[in-house]
Every structure is written in C-alpha cells, then in structure tokens.
Amino acid sequence: ELKLMNCPTWISDKDIYTLYESLGPMTGPDKCITRIKWRMRYGTFLRVGYVRFKTPELARRALAVEIPEIKGKTMTAAPLRTAGFVDSKSRQLFLRGWPRHVTNEQVYARYAHLGPTAIAGIHWLPGRGMRSCCFLTFDSKDNRDKALAGGGFQFDDATVLVEKPANTVPVEDRARAEAEEKSRELFLEPVYKELTNDLLQRHYQGLGDDAIVQIRRHDKKAWVVFRTARLTERARFEVAAPENPGKGRVRVKINKPRAASAPPRAGRRAA
Incomplete structure (x- = not known):
C-alpha cells in the first residue's frame, strides 16, 4: 500500500x-x-x-x-508502514549532487544490480523541479549497506555523493565525521571556468578512476573531495597543482577542519 x-x-x-x-x-x-x-x-x-x-x-x-x-x-x-516494518531510517541513504534533469527511473537503474525491488522509496529535496538531493529508502539494511559501500559515482557531468542521513549518525560521532570529511577535501584557488570538472578529473586520474567522489565550485574556488584522506594527501604532495588554461597555476591546500576559536578577550575597563 x-x-x-x-x-x-x-x-x-x-x-x-x-x-x-x-x-x-x-x-x-x-x-x-x-x-x-x-x-x-x-x-x-x-x-x-x-x-x-x-x-x-x-x-x-x-x-x-x-x-x-x-x-x-x-x-x-x-x-505505508505495516506490521513488521523495519524503521526506514536504518534503510536510508542521502544522495546529493544530482543534475536537475534526473528522473526516478534513472535512479532505479543506478541500483538495479541490487535487485528489482531494492529501492522502496525516493524523496526529493526541496521538491519537484529543483532536484539535486534525495533520500533513498531501500528494502533492506543489507542493500542499504551495499549501496553505501559503493560510494559516490559520476552521473552525466555531475558527481553524486552517497552518505548516511545526518539524523542517523549519533551526536557524539557527528563532529568526528565532519572532521573526517574535511580531511578528504582539497581546496583550489583560483579556478576559472576554463578549468572544467572534466579537466580536474583527468588531472588526478593517476590516483585512480574513482579517487574523486565530488567537486564543488563557487566564485573561482573549488573543493575536490577524494575517497580517502590518504588520496587527498597524495593529490596535494605527489601531484603537481593543476593549471588554468592560459592563466597560470592554481594554489592548492588540504582543507583541514577549523580549530575551536579562543574565547574573546575582555574589553578594557573604563578609567
């Protein structure tokens, strides 16, 4: 039902x-x-x-x-929940980075290898016409774990990131998970439009065809997310920095998480 x-x-x-x-x-x-x-x-x-x-x-x-x-x-x-229904949160994944034109049929096809009924539901955010993120509910926790182990993937010209929903991660583990994700980011600046995502993928192809799981860009800046922190370190220290075609080399650094800021100093006393 x-x-x-x-x-x-x-x-x-x-x-x-x-x-x-x-x-x-x-x-x-x-x-x-x-x-x-x-x-x-x-x-x-x-x-x-x-x-x-x-x-x-x-x-x-x-x-x-x-x-x-x-x-x-x-x-x-x-x-619809029925008797014997397993809590959907334990069977969910959060996927972000889809191109706006993606359809439900294409999402089902992506996980067809898990079985014809592996996906029990798709919920898009924020709504129809603005698709980029979705929750996938699988028919079993086993299929959810297999999809999670498969990690991110390329879909058309987009990189889709696969992760557990934030509300399923224990509170005490969220900071650790966020720090781990930051350790996999490589920050690039300046990145002009001539240096496309495809060129960046090719530049780091020596680290493996599936080394990069996501590329985010904003205002001449780019964040390249690798599958592991070790791959990020290799990209920083073993691979030469990419170049903007005809505009020079890009500055590269590992996007480490910020340390907790010190408390502000007390102001001067009035005389």
Whole structure:
C-alpha cells in the first residue's frame, strides 16, 4: 500500500487509475489496484490518499512512476508502514549532487544490480523541479549497506555523493565525521571556468578512476573531495597543482577542519 500526500482537493479515483495505468489492467479480476481510500476528517478532505495494490511488487513498481502535476498539485508517494516494518531510517541513504534533469527511473537503474525491488522509496529535496538531493529508502539494511559501500559515482557531468542521513549518525560521532570529511577535501584557488570538472578529473586520474567522489565550485574556488584522506594527501604532495588554461597555476591546500576559536578577550575597563 502507498500513501499519497499533497493531493489536489478535487482529485478522483479516475486520476489514480490513469496515473498507474502503465502497471497493468485497472478493471477485472487481474486489476492492479484493489482499493483507493481518501483521508477525511469531519467531512474535510485532508489531501492524503491510500492506494492498495494487488501485490507488493506492483507497489514497489508504482514508486518508480513519475507523478505529473495533477490539477495544479504535485503529489508525493511513500510506502505505508505495516506490521513488521523495519524503521526506514536504518534503510536510508542521502544522495546529493544530482543534475536537475534526473528522473526516478534513472535512479532505479543506478541500483538495479541490487535487485528489482531494492529501492522502496525516493524523496526529493526541496521538491519537484529543483532536484539535486534525495533520500533513498531501500528494502533492506543489507542493500542499504551495499549501496553505501559503493560510494559516490559520476552521473552525466555531475558527481553524486552517497552518505548516511545526518539524523542517523549519533551526536557524539557527528563532529568526528565532519572532521573526517574535511580531511578528504582539497581546496583550489583560483579556478576559472576554463578549468572544467572534466579537466580536474583527468588531472588526478593517476590516483585512480574513482579517487574523486565530488567537486564543488563557487566564485573561482573549488573543493575536490577524494575517497580517502590518504588520496587527498597524495593529490596535494605527489601531484603537481593543476593549471588554468592560459592563466597560470592554481594554489592548492588540504582543507583541514577549523580549530575551536579562543574565547574573546575582555574589553578594557573604563578609567
């Protein structure tokens, strides 16, 4: 069963049948959807619906369906918690760095090697039309761990970073995790537009095809994130600094975490 949120006020069962018609027949003994229920309170529609499918496999396939704007609203779908449901936080990963044109089908294809039902849900942030980050919920913690072990990857011209959601990391471990991530960053300045991400990838290719997991840029500055702190050190001390085509060499340093700042001195006493 799926839960549909942000439904338009005047949505009907027919809209749902049309949305999922690609999954199979909607009438007869083999119909894909067995029940549609709309959440009401004191006669007011709360813009939430529940769609029950004939099999769990159909429900998982329904999660991959792109939901268009219906009557001025863009709905989101999520699996409904049932008895025996394992807490989704332990099965989630946070992915950032997607190009804005990515589709659900492409995300499912990226993890197809884990099985046709490995991904149980996709939640995009901040919303449709602005895709760059998402939470992926997997069907099991084992598949989540395999995807995490696979690490970041290249998608078109973007580098997608794969990590555990921050709210699943114990508070006492977050500072350590942030420091570890900083130790994998190489800071470059100035970086002009002629020095593209592709050229940076090629420049550090000697460290391994998958050495770089992310490149961030802002205002003639770049942060190159390597898979390990050791690779970052090798990039700094064993590889010559890259050059801006026709504009000279780039300054390079390891982007170490800041030390805690000292408390401010007390001001002078008034005479």
